[in-house]
Amino acid sequence: MTSPTARRAAMAWRPPLFLLMPLAALWPAVAHAQAHAQAGLYWAAALHGWLAAMLALMATVVGLVSSLHHRERPASFLVGMMLSWVVLRATAAPGAAGLRPLLMTLLVLCGVQFLLRQMNWKRSWIDHALLIQCLVVPASLLLGGGQVGILGTVWHAVLSLELVAAMGWSLWLRRLRLQASPDETQSRELRLMAALLLPTMLALLAEMGLSGVSETLWFTASPWLGLLLPLLMLALGLQLVNQVAHARVEAEKRVATVEQRVAERIAEVERSHSQLAEQKLEQVTERERKRIAADLHDDLGAKLLTIVHTSESDRISTLAREALEEMRLSVRGLTGKPVHLIDALGDWRAEVVSRLGQANILAEWKSPAEDIEHTFQARSYVQTTRILRESVSNIIKHSGATNATISSAFQDGDFVLTIQDNGQGIPSELDGRLDRGHGMASMKSRAKQMHGQCLVESGPGWGTVIRLTIPL
Structure with a gap:
């Protein structure tokens, strides 16, 4: 049994009831906050898993692009950066915590090399320093007994600052290149890279700042801030694929x-x-x-x-x-x-008037009213002469005419020669078959060879009209 004295002492140590009442009132709010924080961490972890799967696929695509295109070889560092983050995400278990600084070192090495070589800015001392760093970080952790602890936190901060510095320097190099040669394409690329890199730089700096201010706040915000780095790598991969596709279109x-x-x-x-x-x-x-x-x-x-x-x-x-x-x-x-048309007209006139005069047929020759400056090709002159001779022969032999009129003129760039008589015309038995009578077929064939035409109009009792049109 408990003595009265002991019971009185126990009663003396009980907290007053008025002190427990506020804690009871705040308990639902605290429980709700904890549940909300756990739900946020769940969704953040789910997003990390999705991004890891997408980055693994993007790393495969970018790796194929960099292996097929010599100019895209720096993209192999982006592949290494993506794979390092995917493996880093897989080592989130406590048993693999020792690998995280080494993977972070590889991620920073690939990230710095990609950002600088993307701008064709390469320095051998940076390459050597990054390689030495890959040896120093695991060696220092081994010398420290394999425990991450404060040393791992320091290395994480140093590596994050290196990545932030590489991003800032990449933006600065782009700005200098734009100032040296202003171009709309380069200006658009600078704005795009600034929109991608600046939020990631701020997220890395904010994560380091929260780790030094409040462990609880860092634990809550770190999963969400850590999403910006994989999102940046995914965006850089998409940009690279888009550039290759655009270059393919331009090449085509x-x-x-x-x-x-x-x-x-x-x-x-x-x-x-x-x-x-x-x-x-x-x-x-x-x-x-x-x-x-x-x-x-x-x-x-x-x-x-x-x-x-x-x-x-x-x-x-x-x-x-x-x-x-x-x-x-x-x-x-x-x-x-070539024959001058005025000379050809003189020869034709002399021959036609002479032949018709010998046959007692009155010949009337009408020359063009305008000045004649045109020339005839030799073949055109020969063919026209033969057509004119055939027409005169028909008048003498078959028409029975007493009068014949020969006129020449220029119409719309063509030379038109018209031979008309007052004879008896072509016999009615040849009506509709003028091409078969008196050498008409030969005359039309010769006109066609000169790309012209020879039209015949005739009727019993009113004579015959032959109209020859030749393009000059």
Whole structure:
């Protein structure tokens, strides 16, 4: 049994009831805060797990890109940074706490190298210092007995400051490059990198500051602040993939431009080759024409002229003279020399008026009212002369006309020659078949060779009209 004295002593040590009442009132709020903090830590841990899976996948993609593209080799450091964080996230268990400083050292090494080499800024002493640091950090922890403790906290702060310094220096280098050569693309990249790096730098500094101020506050905020670093790495990986895709599109555009230029160049070379071939063919053809013309003039022309002067038969002499004129016309066409239209009109007028006059047909010649400065190609002159001769022959032989009018004019860049008679016209049995009568088919064929046309209008009792149109 307890003595009265003991009971009185126990009663004396009981806290007063009015002191316990406020604690009882605050207990639900404290419990709610603890539950809210545990829920926040749960969601933060879930986000860390999702980010670890996404970073592992992104590291695979970036690794493939850096291995296939020589210019993206610095991205291999970003791969190392991602994998270091993924493994660091996997060593969150207490038994693996000794590996965290070493993994953090590798993460900082890869992060610093990526940020600086991305700007083509490389220093050998930084490379050596980072490698030495990878040996010093685990060695110091081993010398300390393998316990992380205060030494691990110090190394974590030093490594975080190194990463923050590398981020700040990367932004500064981008700013200097933009000042040296202002460019909209570089300005946009600077704004993007500042939006990515500055929040991460502030999160790392805030995490170090909270660890020195309040362990409870650090324990609550650290999981959320730690999300910014993996988010930064994920954003850098996406940016790299986007740059590679954009470079691929630009390369395809350049290839298409080069292919178009090559095609244009090939077409130009083909045109030049075709022109040279045509010029060469024209030169060979011209030489051959001149040779044939010389042979005709010297050999056949001399023989025909001999027949004209020595033949005792008027018919043979006349035929030889006509053959000589045809030969001279053919020779003129073979020489290929252009003929002034005013000279051609003079020759045609003299020949037509003479032939029609010999047949007792009154010939009326109408020349263009305007000044004549045009020229005829040699072949066009020959073909027009033959069409005109055929028309005059038809008037003399078949029309029975007493009057013929030959007029020439210029219309819309064309030369128009019209031959009209007042004869009996083409017989009715040839109606609808004018091409078959009096050499009409030959005349139209010759006009077509000059890219022109020969129209025939005729009817019994009102004569015939032949209209020849030749483009100049």
